[in-house]
Amino acid sequence: MASSVLNSSISISVSDDDDEDPSTRMRIPIRRKRKKPGPRGRPDFTRKILTKLFKWWPALLLLFATALLVYEAFKIGGADRRSPPPRAKKSENAAAQISDTKPQGNLNKLDPTTRVVGGVRERCLKLLPHEELQILKIPNDKDSNSPIKELVYAKETDRVGEGRNFNLSTMYLEGTRFNLFTGNQTLEQREHSFKVTERTEVHCGFYSEGGGFRVSDEDKSYMNTCKVVVSTCAFGGGDDLYQPIGMFETSLQKVCYVAFWDEITLATQEAQGNKVDESRFIGKWRILVVRDLPFRDQRLNGKIPKMLAHRLFPNARHSIWVDSKSQFRRDPLGVLEALLWRSNHELAISEHGARSSVYDEAKAVVKKNKATPEEVEVQLTQYRQDGLPEDKRFKGKKALAEASIIVRKHTPLTNLFTCIWFNEVVRFTSRDQLSFPYVLWRLKEFKRINMFPVCTRKDLVNSMGHIRKAKPLTN
Numbered sequence: 062m063a064s065s066v067l068n069s070s071i072s073i074s075v076s077d078d079d080d081e082d083p084s085t086r087m088r089i090p091i092r093r094k095r096k097k098p099g100p101r102g103r104p105d106f107t108r109k110i111l112t113k114l115f116k117w118w119p120a121l122l123l124l125f126a127t128a129l130l131v132y133e134a135f136k137i138g139g140a141d142r143r144s145p146p147p148r149a150k151k152s153e154n155a156a157a158q159i160s161d162t163k164p165q166g167n168l169n170k171l172d173p174t175t176r177v178v179g180g181v182r183e184r185c186l187k188l189l190p191h192e193e194l195q196i197l198k199i200p201n202d203k204d205s206n207s208p209i210k211e212l213v214y215a216k217e218t219d220r221v222g223e224g225r226n227f228n229l230s231t232m233y234l235e236g237t238r239f240n241l242f243t244g245n246q247t248l249e250q251r252e253h254s255f256k257v258t259e260r261t262e263v264h265c266g267f268y269s270e271g272g273g274f275r276v277s278d279e280d281k282s283y284m285n286t287c288k289v290v291v292s293t294c295a296f297g298g299g300d301d302l303y304q305p306i307g308m309f310e311t312s313l314q315k316v317c318y319v320a321f322w323d324e325i326t327l328a329t330q331e332a333q334g335n336k337v338d339e340s341r342f343i344g345k346w347r348i349l350v351v352r353d354l355p356f357r358d359q360r361l362n363g364k365i366p367k368m369l370a371h372r373l374f375p376n377a378r379h380s381i382w383v384d385s386k387s388q389f390r391r392d393p394l395g396v397l398e399a400l401l402w403r404s405n406h407e408l409a410i411s412e413h414g415a416r417s418s419v420y421d422e423a424k425a426v427v428k429k430n431k432a433t434p435e436e437v438e439v440q441l442t443q444y445r446q447d448g449l450p451e452d453k454r455f456k457g458k459k460a461l462a463e464a465s466i467i468v469r470k471h472t473p474l475t476n477l478f479t480c481i482w483f484n485e486v487v488r489f490t491s492r493d494q495l496s497f498p499y500v501l502w503r504l505k506e507f508k509r510i511n512m513f514p515v516c517t518r519k520d521l522v523n524s525m526g527h528i529r530k531a532k533p534l535t536n
Contacts, residue, residue: 167523171307171390174520185516188395195309197394199289199378200402208506209473213262214372214480215244217269242272242355243487251488254481257474257506265480266369273353274365280341280349287317287374291381291393294321294366296351297359298329303388303525304344313345316393317374320346321366323354360491367464368483368493371471384465387522396521400468400511407475409468409511410497411518413461417453419444419498422461432490440489444499458512460498466521478507 174185188194239245246254246264254263267274276284291305302320320343322330327337327350337348354362363385366373370380379397383389400409416422423441427434453460469475478500485496501507 166525168303168388168525169306169390170523174516176514176516184520185514186391186396186399186520188391188399191309194392194395194398195311197311197398199315199394199397207473208257208259209261209477210259211261212473212476213260214265215246215250215262215268217241217244238356238358238361238487240272240355241269242266242274243484244268246484246488251484254477254484255503257477257504261473261477263477263480264484265372265476266365266483267372273355274362275352276349283317283347284319284349284374285376287319287377289315289379289393289397290317290319290370290374290377291383291389292319292321292366292370292373293346293383293385294363295326295385296321296323296354296362298325299359300385300525302330302335302343302346302385303523304346305383305389307390308392309394312392312394317377318345318347319349321349321351323351323362358491361487364483364486364491364493367467368479368486370469371476371479374471377471379470380467381469382467383522386526387465387524389521390523391521396468400513400517401470404511405509406511407470407472407507407509408478409513411463411466412459412512412514413463413494414515417459417461418451419449419461419495420451422492422494426490426492426495432492436490437495440495443489447499447503449499449502458510460501461494462497462512463515463518464493464497465524466518474507474509478504 175182176185177183189197237245243266244264250264254261266272293302295302305318308316327348330343331337335343337343341348355365356362367382370377370382374380379401381389381393381396400406413422416425420441423437426432427437469479481504482493482496482500485500486493489496501510
């Protein structure tokens with residue numbers, strides 16, 4: 062029995078290594094490698110690619126955007142070359158039609174032009190506050206201090222001699238542009254016109270009844286009602302008509318907006334769908350159609366409303382001329398107050414932006430083919446003989462002007478100035494920049510002129526550029 066007990070016992074093998082107490086054993090720590098984040102099981106080169114992409118993705122994105130822009134630019138350029146731009150839709154309103162058919166550019170912008178003076182930015186045209194402009198009144202002052210008491214305009218009926226009326230055709234000088242409208246001003250009469258006396262006589266257009274530039278009796282009646290006028294013109298189908306903006310209702314009640322057209326421009330505008338309404342208006346502009354223009358050169362025809370506003374509007378006290386390439390964008394009474402009334406000036410015109418000397422301007426005129434070298438040389442030769450200096454400033458002001466905007470009070474002295482200026486562009490070249498400094502230099506008594514900086518001119522108008530070339534007269 063004892064034997065069976067021994068045989069049923071469990072045999073346990075004992076090793077020499079187990080002699081020690083388990084609690085006294087030292088475990089050797091096993092260092093395990095940390096697993097890097099990322100997908101398991103991918104090859105090393107995949108991880109490298111992902112790392113590079115993660116590091117350089119901004120540069121890749123920029124490269125993609127640049128390629129996309131280049132592609133779009135070529136796409137747009139190709140489309141412009143393949144097909145013409147779509148035509149603008151006609152508007153039901155005639156005034157809106159004119160604005161819709163031309164590129165927008167600066168059209169209808171009212172934001173002021175500014176410049177930095179003494180480290181401070183200020184507006185170029187310093188208008189009165191709106192509340193003052195709305196109640197602004199036209200001053201009713203008279204020209205009691207004018208050295209000219211009576212300004213007489215030469216006309217054909219004044220020339221009576223040897224028992225017959227003067228006939229211009231018998232005195233017409235071949236090779237000149239004098240005609241029945243201008244009269245044939247001699248060099249002696251030209252010299253005499255610069256001598257200011259209480260009674261001064263000068264050629265100033267409208268010399269003969271048969272000289273042309275005819276308007277209807279209805280238009281004459283309208284022109285006689287104008288006290289303040291903003292005017293422009295387009296002859297020979299030239300520029301389109303830009304509606305004036307930026308004025309107050311009080312100005313609309315006191316100011317005439319007049320656009321001079323000829324029959325060619327009228328037909329051109331009607332063909333584009335721009336119709337003159339029953340009251341002869343398009344928007345704010347009163348359209349005056351002129352017949353029998355006196356010059357074949359449309360630039361000379363344009364000088365008549367530009368320089369002779371006092372002859373066209375005999376009852377007007379003030380006028381603002383706006384070239385047809387520009388959109389007038391300020392309140393006209395506010396402009397008169399800022400440029401004339403506040404500083405007691407009689408005429409305001411912009412300084413030339415590029416040059417100061419008439420002789421430098423003459424070179425530019427020839428270089429740009431604005432006039433022939435021969436006719437420019439004739440004009441400069443006369444000016445040199447008369448002693449015109451090469452000064453870049455006269456009477457403390459810049460000698461050269463840019464005449465796309467002319468703001469003036471109609472006084473005997475300013476009327477004489479513009480009459481002489483008109484005669485100069487008829488006698489010599491039609492580039493009025495060349496003759497303006499000469500007339501300013503010769504007419505010593507004319508001092509109340511405001512030659513404002515270029516940035517003020519930019520504040521007065523939105524410059525749109527010429528749309529099309531005017532057609533010369535052929536008969």
